[in-house]
Amino acid sequence: MIELYILLIISIGAGIVAVEIKDLLASAISLGIVGFSVAIMFILTQAPDLAIVQIVVEVLTVVIFVGVILKTTHIDTTLEDKLNVRDYLTKGIFALFGIFFLLFSILALKELPQFGMPIMKIASHYLVKGFEEIRAANQVAAVILDFRGYDTLGEATVLFTSVIGVLTILRKIGKIK
Amino acid sequence: MTIIVKTITKILVGLIFLYGIYIITHGHLTPGGGFAGGVIISASFILLILAFGSEEIKEKIGYIYSSIFESIGGLSFLLIALFGLILGSYFFYNFLPKGKVFMLFSSGIIPLCNIAIGIKVSAGLFAIFLAIAATRFIMKE
Missing domain, CATH: 1.20.5 (Single alpha-helices involved in coiled-coils or other helix-helix interfaces)
Incomplete structure (x- = not known):
């Protein structure tokens, strides 16, 4: 538990530095420190899948920030404005x-x-009664398509929307040149 | 592509398609389901196009058909859920007879939902692939 607290203090400190420091490049790097300490926290709490996603997202954001800063300016001018x-x-x-x-x-x-x-109030009901009530050998299918049907409907809607978005952006007919 | 890739594709593409259908229809018995099986089915179509290539007009036809099938899949999933509202008491009600555990025809509406999702996912992914592949025609103009 103590490592979690140390990481929390490091990430809070890095967050304050990211807001207050004058050089924007250092600010982006301390933002990266926040993200990577969150990733280490995910590993320590036994969620490696989330840690992988966090590392990928963090590397991408830091690279994008550094790219933007190198193209534009280093110095944060908003700190000197009078309140x-x-x-x-x-x-x-x-x-x-x-x-x-x-x-x-x-x-x-x-x-x-x-x-x-975990209290497992609802999940234990699914595990105990799901087999008799739904009679599906694959309990995952029983959960995603029967107990939590709305969730799957939302997932399908997200996929549908993303497909429509891609087809709209990459369409050929009716495009303004 | 070379003749090796073409020959292997000819042998494998049907098997991949069948495997996708197996994953979808046995979604309530074994690991898998509509999403995973749909991805496998669309992968078989994509493998065909990658191995043999295609022309602009064929891709346009495939694009239209995959859009139609995607809408059919999504709407049938919603219709199954609505039938639960009409025949039973609530949205997503499992109105079909449950049957025996471990049989193919069991657990009510779950296989039907899996098939609808499978059609939707496979057509949607294939449409995205065709749209990205069609950008080369747009670039040429």
């Missing part, structure tokens, strides 16, 4: 909302089960 009343007002509202969110999340986190101890 007026409106900026203080928005920051105050954000801080108020953050305090409320923190308080309610502390109250909500007390109700959650212990770390690494």
